[in-house]
Amino acid sequence: MNALVSIGLAHYLVVASILFVAGLITVATRRNAVAILMGVELILNAASLNFVAFSRFVHGGVTGQVFSLFIILLAAAEACIALAIVLSIFRNFKNVDVLNTTTLRE
Amino acid sequence: MRLSALHYIVIALLLLGVVLGVGVGRSPDFVPHITAATVVFFLLGGLAAGCALLVAFSRNILHSAFALMGTLAGVAGLYFMLGADFVGVVQLLVYVGGILVLILFAVLLTRDITDIKISNLSVSFIGGVPAGLLMLGILVRVLFGAPFKTTAVAAAAPTVGRIGDALLREYLLPFEVASVILLMALVGAMVIARRAVKEELGADETNPEANT
Secondary structure (H helix, E strand, C coil): CCCCCCCCHHHHHHHHHHHHHHHHHHHHHECEHHHHHHHHHHHHHHHHHHHHHHHHHHHCCCHHHHHHHHHHHHHHHHHHHHHHHHHHHHHHHCCCECCCCCCCCC | CCCCHHHHHHHHHHHHHHHHHHHCCCCCCCCCCCCHHHHHHHHHHHHHHHHHHHHHHCCCHHHHHHHHHHHHHHHHHHHHHCCCHHHHHHHHHHHHHHHHHHHHHHHHHHCCCCCHHHHCCECCHHHHHHHHHHHHHHHHHHHHHCCCCCCCCCCCCCCHHHHHHHHHCCCHHHHHHHHHHHHHHHHHHHHHHHHHHHHHHHHHHHHHHHHC
């Protein structure tokens, strides 16, 4: 029985690649700081999905799942801090356009 | 050009099908063998990838935020398919229940969302999209060219006990560091948000004095 079309490692890696590229495009093209944060979450999810897929198909243990848990934890901390910064920026600049927050350059 | 979520999911399914067809179907002993797992995988993967494309290309940031929920739920479903039950539950709890709600709060607090023109500005898709597609091409080329040593897949078993063992034995130090990081993030976010509030209060207090 050919196991290639029953779902394998490559299938999950392709989904993770699409998630990663969508996150990359989001981060590269958006000007809204919150939207950029969403792109970062997409990229982190792609990495996390890769860890779990490799853990199942290559390694066989739970090591990849532990890494995935740490990624989720760091994403939570990062979102919390980043949104506090975004709210602070909004109070000072009255918008969250990342192209406007250039006062340090002037 | 207004595309709905369904359009994006269909586009993502086509993308998935083309990429997998080119990569996997090129093998000489290719025999289509569709099982229930295949169907569920393509539903979940299409949901995740389609909603990710919607996050990237939607003109309304609220639509982006809700599409992010679809992506996170789809990825959680893929975790369950991979036999990672604990990670899937944590994904649902932390991402969908926590981070997504935070992001929605930030969206609704920071921006007059009725004005879509300014709510989700993008710099230029002309540079970003070709670069992204190039990146996708490179990634797919590499992952179908790399010789991964896949092992036989064990039957799915509950992973909670094994993850708990791993966290308290091999990964004890990262576990403790992670808890310190969470504490620091909690305190840091409170400090950053609180200072601004105090300044506003101070301004409100000084204004009446200036008036009197």
